[in-house]
Amino acid sequence: MSDAVEEVTRAQLRRGLRIATLLVAMAIVFGLGPANMLRHLDAYEPPLTQWAAFAALGAVLLGEAALLLRGRSWSRLRGPAIAVVLGASALSYVTLPDGRTSTTVDWIFGAANWVGVVVLLDRPPRSAALFLLAHELTALLNLLLLEDPTRGALARFATGSVTVIGFPLCVVVVAAILRGLSAAAMASRREIERVRVSEAVAAESHRRRQQRFAELSATTVPMLEGLADGSLRPEDPVVQRRCAIEAARMRRLFAETDTVANPLLHELRHCIDVADRKGVVVELDARGQWPVPPVVVRRDLTEAVLVVLATAASRARVTVVGSAELVSVSVVADCGDIDVPAPATPGVRVEALNNDDTVWMEAQWQPSRQRTS
Template identity: 35%
Template sequence: MISGHGDLVAVRITRAVNIGVAGVVSIWHFGYHGSKLITHWSDYQSQATTLASWTALAVIDVIGSVALLRRQSHAALARTLAVAILVVGSIGTAAGPPGGAIADSSWAWSSVGWLGVLVLLRRPIVELGVLLTANLGVTAAFLALDNAFDEPMIMRFVTVTCIAVGANVIVALAGRLMQEAAQQTTEIAEAEVESYAHKQAADEVHARRQERYEYLRGQVESVLRGLADGTLDPADPAVQRRCAIEAARLRRLFAENDDVPNPLLHELLTCVDIAERRQVEVDLSTLGDLPSIPIAIRRGLTETPLAVLATAVSSARVTVVSNRDEVIVSIVADAPPDAQITWTTCPALSTVRYREGANLWVETRWKRPSPLASLTTIP
């Protein structure tokens, strides 16, 4: 979620920069240069050529703005527009008064620079540098051809071009730096999110390990301690059944971490395997599709079948019936009457058991809570 938010911020900043640059260039060409065109209309040698040049650059302005705002400024399009800007701008300068390439009436050389910023904003800065250098060369060539390069004109040319080129480069660099800063901010946010996710995963793994350790201490430690200090006799059938139950619990515990499509069936199969190793014939059948079941519920559903399978003498039948809202696990086995069966204590489950002769039948049922049941009634 945070990563997606970071990407959205970067996109918004980039769009704001693009809108800002497109707006500045359009105001400069349509507003400032348009007013110059009207004010000095009578000064131009070819008014039709001047108007056509200004209009052509206006069209390029629109095309470049649309491409920039849609982020479609491909290299071929950007370079083609840059060349067109330089050619049309040169024609506009040529249509001006003799020696007036940078006079008050001149607008074309300035439009070339600003439109170059627009169409080359997402291109390497060196491409804008080439365009600006070429524009200065063309402007200087017009002044030289008109023999206008006296000392005052040289000072004016240096001053005006430094200010104009400086403004073009500053805007281009500022836009690029803002976009790069937004991208870097997004990358940093993504790295922080990834680091936080790894920490959460590590904490969850550690918590699960601690939980399993506490579970083993509570279930297995007493058996191991009794076997070690001699208080439990390995030859005693009751002790053997108890060891079988704890072994099944261990196998189930390890199986809980396996990445399998049906965790409940996978955990039941580990219990079945323990029984089959004792030469117990086990029949496992399923009906219906299993829903997603929390691990605590799975433990409760497998606890009683686990104990019954571990104490079965010769045969057992396990049946799993399920739908999207309910899971029923039942087992019938020839468990001895004196077998110490552990009944599940999970409050979310209901258990029914019945003994007939040598056979023990146990059914454990879990029903998904209704959404209405989770609502709290305020008195």
């Protein structure tokens, strides 16, 4: 939203500068130009060429006004427009009286420069500088080749060139500075956004690490402390079973941050990997399609499988069946009697059956019921 506001502000600044420059050019061309021509009309041979040059400059200015109203720029017409301006300047000098270059009779000397700047305002400064140089050379060649260049005429030309080049060039420089400031502001904003994103990512990573430590501190940390102080013995089967369960929980915890298409199956495979390392043969069968359960729900669905697999002696089978209405995760293994883990999520239900050394355990979740609740 802020980027759009900034872009609108920059567009308004550029448009405002174009309008101001166009008004200055129109005041000079349509105001001072005809006044000077009418005052010295008898001096031109023939006067029609001056009116033709005036019409050419006026057409370019009217074209700029039309483009402004439509919110467009010169684009591909920029080159032909500059050619028209330079052609009008050359045409005016053809019928200019001798010794009148850069005088009030030479009305186009201080008019064509502004028209060219209007066309080149949104271009780099070198484009406008080259145009102004070409405009100056047109007048200078007329002075040197078609007139008798006296010292006074050359001094008058040099003095007039200061304003003919200087004022329009100042406008071009201001436009370039505005474009540079806009680009710098955009670059700064992007850098600020990048830093903010990096800080947010770092803060989120720190929060997740703290959350993981808090989740492990309830069961894993006490077990590690017991192994460290000797109160728990590694050769004890109960301790080994607890270690296997905590290892599976840690692998599941780390797998929760992975970006995968099916997080539930992804986390189940990490739980199965712990049983594989113990030599337990585990089969995994998945059928159907289901919505992605929240993290807390996935933990409840995988907790039963995790506990059974960590306790299984030699074989186990994990089955996942899902739809939009029900997700079921069940496991059968030769693990003997185990405690049924109580789900932390109200929408998850866990059932278990024991038959000698074989245990069947199932966790079910109904997505539709959670959405309606």
